[in-house]
Amino acid sequence: MTSISIPSAAEEGAQHAAPSLADPRRASWWVLTVFLTPALAVYVGLTAYPAFRTFYDSFFTIEGLDATFVGLDNYRALMSDETFWVSVRNTFIWSFIAPVLDVVTGLLLALALYAGVPAARFLRVAWFTPVLLSYVVVAILWMWIFNYDWGILNAMLRAVGLGALASSWLGDPNLALGALIVTHAWKWAGFNMVVCLAAIHSLPREVLEASELDNCGWGAKLRYVIVPMLRPTLLNLYILAFIGKMKIFDLVWIMTQGGPLWATETVSTYVYKRAFNWNTFDLGYPSAIASVWFVVVCAAVIILNRLLATRERLEY
Template identity: 60%
Template structure:
């Protein structure tokens, strides 16, 4: 029989399974190394190299001259196109994000309210999400076409021919036209997420609101929206990130034109890197670094703000 000096022994059930989670170094490496190699070689190294490049003026053979922060100075204080691109991207992001989330919520509510054939509608409404920007961009370029595009056709048909536009050719409408296309592609996504969140809501709450003789608007504002708040915030952040990085659709539909009316930071980076008659990757790298920094800062800020808000409300 063992001696028992009754000393307290801290035991922790959470740790009980730790031992089984150990494995030999070789096994561990075998599991992790491919992912780490990919990460280091094709994510970490490129990012660091882009940051390094941003302080360089690069020649066509990759031979660089160190210029310090000169590129950044040029971007921030002298590059008008950059600021135009920033303002376009900002408009696109802010308006787009609000419309995206609100629209997705409204569509979800439409289905949630018991639409006939709601499963079929849900599947159809989601289809654009699965399509590439190339497909979506080309189709909408055609829909916006001045001569034979559907939108002008409809305007003429209903007698509003005076409103016909070269939608993508007019600097006043081009950005909005691209934005509408982007919304069209992504609304289904937001709808599905909102719908999932709605279905997860306890039925009693909505029932209680019914008993309180709540109008649908009041119900939306005071009951549904607050309860979906975490989901909506999540979508906001996602939508925000996506739009800050907007490239494909703009490039396909307008190439940033007319007159920089739809130039986004991303298309500008691409143009400076691969479309200008220079081989200097340093300058576009600096833009990319600057912009990525802003995106990450914004996202962290938003997550922080929202998290506080969330804590207050729940």
């Protein structure tokens, strides 16, 4: 670090001394304060404080300006709240299963591009487009696609003589969650594709060439070379998708509002309903749900990291 400055004889003799202030990697507290304070102020004021306040509020019943201390009553009520458990079940189904769909689709698309299909540049841009659309736009589009009377899905089923299968995709409790999962996967497959593609391109070329010299077919190359080497990226993508789905709100809220019959209720939509949508006027109970869910999400991310990433450490 200090190789540029010419050390004086005295400093040469005092090797044990702490690095001098001339070390360019050191800064005065004043400088650090100037650089870090604004960001930390935003963090403390708009992330840390609200998060603590939500925890704190979860021990109260809060109606307007009146806060009544109720201890653990909110949490006790939560344990026997059937709607809450249904929303937990739906969110878990979505969070654990759907990421597999996202990541596998993304990997297959990336491999197709890597294998050198024509017009790869165009295809990459085309497949990535849904990632950029807002959930509001995606939700509206897919509500139309799933429309019973004129949606493209039912129109196609009727066109090929399978009119009996035409359904009210978002209105049937057995189908609604699946319909939402498909919609969500439509939006996110492109993201997984570009990440996989970038990871494949960054694989050491020698290994891939060696496998080709060994007369290794595509299937074997995929199974024994590419997928094992992409493991850290694929796991990272799985965890990213998992986090995203544990938080899912917008899509559900616009397409089904958690209905029909709570079939698509997620924890996020339930918190929102209890806080701002139902006329219960109590912010304490939804705070308790949010607190529980905060712990669950953080714990799940930590556990997944430990379970899946045995050797490689993940950033998330």
